[in-house]
Amino acid sequence: MSDIQLVNLVKSYGEMQAVKKISLHIKEGEFFSLLGPSGCGKSTTLRMIAGFVMPSAGRILIGSDEVTHLPPEKRDIGIVFQNYAIFPHMSVAENIAFGLKLRKKSQAEIEITVTSALRQVGLVGYEDRYQRQLSGGEQQRVALARVLVTKPRILLLDEPLSALDKALREEMKYWIKELQRTLGITTVYVTHDQDEALTMSDRIGVMQKGRLEQVGSPEDIYERPETLFVTTFIGHSNVINVTVKGRDNGKTVVSFGANTILARALEGEVAPGSAAKLVVRPENVVIGRTGEGLPATVLTENYQGALVRYRLSLGEQEIVVERQNQSNVSRFAPGEEVGVSWDPERSEVLVA
Numbered sequence: 641m642s643d644i645q646l647v648n649l650v651k652s653y654g655e656m657q658a659v660k661k662i663s664l665h666i667k668e669g670e671f672f673s674l675l676g677p678s679g680c681g682k683s684t685t686l687r688m689i690a691g692f693v694m695p696s697a698g699r700i701l702i703g704s705d706e707v708t709h710l711p712p713e714k715r716d717i718g719i720v721f722q723n724y725a726i727f728p729h730m731s732v733a734e735n736i737a738f739g740l741k742l743r744k745k746s747q748a749e750i751e752i753t754v755t756s757a758l759r760q761v762g763l764v765g766y767e768d769r770y771q772r773q774l775s776g777g778e779q780q781r782v783a784l785a786r787v788l789v790t791k792p793r794i795l796l797l798d799e800p801l802s803a804l805d806k807a808l809r810e811e812m813k814y815w816i817k818e819l820q821r822t823l824g825i826t827t828v829y830v831t832h833d834q835d836e837a838l839t840m841s842d843r844i845g846v847m848q849k850g851r852l853e854q855v856g857s858p859e860d861i862y863e864r865p866e867t868l869f870v871t872t873f874i875g876h877s878n879v880i881n882v883t884v885k886g887r888d889n890g891k892t893v894v895s896f897g898a899n900t901i902l903a904r905a906l907e908g909e910v911a912p913g914s915a916a917k918l919v920v921r922p923e924n925v926v927i928g929r930t931g932e933g934l935p936a937t938v939l940t941e942n943y944q945g946a947l948v949r950y951r952l953s954l955g956e957q958e959i960v961v962e963r964q965n966q967s968n969v970s971r972f973a974p975g976e977e978v979g980v981s982w983d984p985e986r987s988e989v990l991v992a
């Protein structure tokens with residue numbers, strides 16, 4: 641088995657705790673992303689799994705093996721970093737063969753393995769090139785191939801695409817996901833890019849200030865955020881200040897200004913009168929004529945090609961609405977009075 645268990649994992653640097661008691665079970669074959677802003681402890685967590693950073697407390701298990709105090713080379717992991725670390729004085733083939741030579745494999749075996757790795761990463765014909773003759777994306781493919789030939793139990797990737805330009809990042813994220821799926825290798829992927837995490841992952845762990853805020857599938861994280869931090873870090877959210885009124889038919893009743901509306905049920909009991917935040921994604925708000933929903937006024941309209949983005953005033957507050965720019969969809973002008981609505985199940989009440 642090559643699942644990974646982190647048990648109450650802590651890393652302190654003096655007074656500062658970079659990682660605060662993280663417990664997590666990453667399943668065999670899973671593509672798991674650690675997502676969060678700069679400094680939240682993603683790389684520190686990954687480096688503890690790799691063995692480059694020793695935990696201050698807690699345990700790490702890979703399969704049934706306790707690896708907490710093992711050096712990196714005894715953990716059977718492959719790691720790729722942000723800055724492609726391929727050797728400039730070696731050709732692509734020599735770079736990929738490097739780990740195999742260290743392991744004293746026969747020349748025949750090395751040749752077969754390197755050829756198959758080149759095929760896996762789509763670099764057949766590139767074997768004699770050097771770093772300076774490769775694009776950033778190709779260098780990252782070499783770095784991956786070099787790791788994969790050693791057949792690690794788990795693959796650890798620390799922002800491997802962040803040095804690439806946007807177009808290449810787009811292409812590489814699908815490519816890496818596809819490769820991972822084909823190989824079925826347990827993978828931990830560190831990124832601060834929500835799009836990468838949402839597109840590539842089976843599950844995401846959102847981190848903030850050394851803690852795991854929420855763990856779930858991309859849909860869970862995007863559609864059912866459990867904290868205000870998660871909802872604002874992943875995509876744009878409208879956050880409306882509301883007062884909780886009570887329950888109605890398995891929904892939560894909230895009010896703001898003169899409006900009383902329903903939202904997805906809160907878990908647990910919340911005292912009526914409590915202040916809360918109502919969270920609605922811009923793409924879930926429907927704009928209609930006056931009377932079709934809550935009264936609102938268009939403040940601005942922004943044409944963005946595939947999307948049109950509106951800023952509206954809704955009572956005392958402002959919300960953002962995004963609509964697909966389809967030919968049969970009417971547009972609204974600044975100053976226009978409109979009605980807005982959304983499916984209650986697509987709105988979340990978060991109590992601070």
Ligand SMILES: Nc1ncnc2c1ncn2[C@@H]1O[C@H](COP(=O)(O)OP(=O)(O)OP(=O)(O)O)[C@@H](O)[C@H]1O
Binds near residue numbers: 677680681
């Ligand atoms: N060797 C170290 N000594 C002291 N503090 C450290 C050390 N390594 C990391 N830190 C601190 O621990 C915190 C977490 O760092 P980490 O590198 O894990 O963040 P990150 O989430 O990977 O951020 P980024 O997205 O910028 O890479 C940061 O505040 C960082 O300054």
Ligand SMILES: [Mg+2]
Binds near residue numbers: 682683684
């Ligand atoms: Mg980092």
